[in-house]
Amino acid sequence: PDRIVIVGAGQAGLQAAVSLREVGHSGPITLIGDEPGLPYQRPPLSKAFLLGKIPASGLDLRSPDFLAAQRIDLAGADPALVLDRAGKTVRLASGRELAYDHLVLATGARRRELAASGSNLPGIHYLRSRADAEALKARLGGAERAVVVGAGFIGLEFAAVAADLGFACTVVEAAPVLLGRAVSRATADHVRAMHEARGTRFLFGEGVARFEAGADGRVAKAVTSSGDALEADLVLVGVGVIANDGLAAESGLATDGGIVVDRRLRTSDPDISAIGDCAVAPHPQSERPLRIESVQNAIDQGRHLARVLAGADEAYAALPWFWSDQGGIKLQIAGLIHGHDRTVLRGDPQSGRFSVFCYRGTRLLGVESVNRPADHMAARRFVGTSLAPVFAEASDESLDLKRFLP
Ligand code: FAD
Numbered sequence: 001p002d003r004i005v006i007v008g009a010g011q012a013g014l015q016a017a018v019s020l021r022e023v024g025h026s027g028p029i030t031l032i033g034d035e036p037g038l039p040y041q042r043p044p045l046s047k048a049f050l051l052g053k054i055p056a057s058g059l060d061l062r063s064p065d066f067l068a069a070q071r072i073d074l075a076g077a078d079p080a081l082v083l084d085r086a087g088k089t090v091r092l093a094s095g096r097e098l099a100y101d102h103l104v105l106a107t108g109a110r111r112r113e114l115a116a117s118g119s120n121l122p123g124i125h126y127l128r129s130r131a132d133a134e135a136l137k138a139r140l141g142g143a144e145r146a147v148v149v150g151a152g153f154i155g156l157e158f159a160a161v162a163a164d165l166g167f168a169c170t171v172v173e174a175a176p177v178l179l180g181r182a183v184s185r186a187t188a189d190h191v192r193a194m195h196e197a198r199g200t201r202f203l204f205g206e207g208v209a210r211f212e213a214g215a216d217g218r219v220a221k222a223v224t225s226s227g228d229a230l231e232a233d234l235v236l237v238g239v240g241v242i243a244n245d246g247l248a249a250e251s252g253l254a255t256d257g258g259i260v261v262d263r264r265l266r267t268s269d270p271d272i273s274a275i276g277d278c279a280v281a282p283h284p285q286s287e288r289p290l291r292i293e294s295v296q297n298a299i300d301q302g303r304h305l306a307r308v309l310a311g312a313d314e315a316y317a318a319l320p321w322f323w324s325d326q327g328g329i330k331l332q333i334a335g336l337i338h339g340h341d342r343t344v345l346r347g348d349p350q351s352g353r354f355s356v357f358c359y360r361g362t363r364l365l366g367v368e369s370v371n372r373p374a375d376h377m378a379a380r381r382f383v384g385t386s387l388a389p390v391f392a393e394a395s396d397e398s399l400d401l402k403r404f405l406p
Contacts, residue, residue: 001102001271001309002027005090007080007247009033011041011295012276013106014061015302017072023310029072030098032090034079035129038062043295045133046157047325050140051164059130083251085269102309105248105259105267105274106302109241109293114149118211123219124235127154136236140165143234147171147222149208151178153324155238156195160327162236163198170201170230172208172222181338183331184356187368190349191329198327203228211235243278243291256280258291263315264308265301273308275301284317285336285365285384294322319384321376328352332376335366335383344394347372355379357394364388374401381405 004020006013009031017029033039040059048054067074075092082091083103090098111128113119123143125136146162148155151173162169171178177188192202207225214220222230243258253267254260259274261281266273276298280291300318307314321334329352340358347354355375356368367379378401382388387404 001100003099003101004029004104004309005098005100005102006031006104006106007090008106008108008244008276008278009035009039009074009076010106010108010276010298011039011061012108012298012302013104014039014072015299016104016106016275016305018062018070019303019306020309021070021072023306025306025310027101029070031072031074032078032080032092032098033074033076034093035131036077037130038064038067038074038076040130041295042128045130046127046154047161049133050137050158050161052137056130056134080247083247085251085253085272088271101271103272104305105272105278106276106298107244107247107278109243109277111237112240112242114208114237114239116208116210118213118219119237121211121213121219122217123233124211124237126237127158128241139234144168145232146234146236147208147230147232148236148238149222150238150240151175151202151204152180152238152240153182155236156191156326157324158236158238159195159200160198160325162234163195163200163327167234168199170203170232171195172203172206172224172230174205174207176204178202178204183333183368184337184340184343184358186343186345186349186354186356187331187370190354190370191326191331194327194329241277241293243280245278248272248274248278256289260289264313265305265316273305275305281316283320283336284315285320290336292320294320296321319380321380330371330373332369332373333366334369334376334379335364337366337368340365342391344391346375346394346397357389357391359391362390364390364394378402378405 038060078092078094080090111126146167146169148171208222209225212221245255245259248259249255258280277293280289282289304316323332337358344357353371369376382404
């Protein structure tokens with residue numbers, strides 16, 4: 001393909017553009033974004049940025065000079081509205097029409113909103129975009145009592161920041177445990193104990209039925225499904241995201257909770273690919289196609305797609321990995337632990353440093369590491385290979401994990 005148009009100027013879209021130049025693509029590359037400014041990284045939004053440790057400009061992934069030198073044409077704050085597959089064009093909100101030979105959809109995901117009444121009151125925040133984080137950060141000075149809806153990664157990272165800043169913080173979670181099915185029970189228990197030791201309170205098996213305003217019109221209370229009224233001058237809602245697959249679906253591409261792609265990241269139209277948070281892709285580690293929300297997945301799929309477009313006939317198979325920083329815990333996960341039926345602990349959770357090896361039968365699905373980065377780095381190399389330690393080996397602390405590396 002000569003003219004490549006990429007819709008979505010986030011982590012995945014930018015990576016695809018950069019990697020296309022690395023593999024020698026010389027034709028025009030246009031990166032279409034719907035947010036102002038340069039492409040930026042999201043992970044610090046719920047961590048260092050909120051704590052004031054890095055400025056907004058420190059979030060940018062690449063400089064304007066870099067984009068110019070790479071001939072990556074950024075059309076920012078101009079969302080793609082219509083995809084005409086027959087004519088192979090994309091129309092932007094400004095009316096600009098772009099012709100493509102190959103189209104990449106890297107549209108990411110958007111926050112899932114709460115339906116509870118009062119959800120639009122001032123003081124109720126979400127955390128997906130730089131604008132969301134700036135609005136939230138601006139409120140951190142004047143508030144004292146925070147309610148977090150959802151004990152997922154975003155909610156917990158925010159709860160850790162709120163505790164650092166001296167807030168009284170309550171986390172309301174519909175499920176009986178935190179982090180849903182994303183981590184093993186051992187890790188979930190450890191994360192919970194850390195938050196509780198820092199003063200955060202959890203209400204499990206609860207939702208928010210409604211929010212109530214105070215005299216100033218701002219949120220003052222979150223009333224739970226069982227009728228508890230939690231006082232709050234700040235609410236953070238982190239109840240998951242929805243894939244941005246509307247443009248794809250409206251043009252007749254296959255979608256199923258995201259844009260469906262094959263092992264080469266092609267959609268049901270061979271001239272269109274999808275990558276990152278918006279894509280549902282098969283993976284050798286999973287029985288079912290997956291939509292993965294992580295920086296690693298966005299970057300690796302962006303790189304992979306560039307190689308495929310340059311002619312490589314390779315199936316996408318990069319090992320998924322993920323991290324989260326919360327209140328002194330660096331949690332790192334290598335592999336896909338969903339469906340594990342037994343675990344082996346290496347290290348003592350009491351010491352604050354341990355790893356959980358998650359097996360299904362004899363197969364090592366993944367490794368969770370808490371403040372054991374060397375275990376994580378090793379696991380990224382042996383999970384999914386025949387070299388991975390078997391159950392008995394994993395539990396033997398005297399065995400150095402380095403012996404399982406390729
Ligand atoms: P995005 O980064 O969402 O980029 C997609 C872009 O496309 C967006 O700018 C979107 O607005 C734009 N777009 C959508 N539709 C259109 C359209 N029609 N026209 C033009 N543009 C459009 N992952 C980790 O691995 N570790 C972490 O610690 C971590 N922390 C996170 C913390 C926060 C607060 C958030 C929000 C996410 C975090 N993630 C983390 C997840 C990670 O940031 C995402 O998985 C990653 O950004 C996905 O990249 P993407 O390019 O697919 O999507």
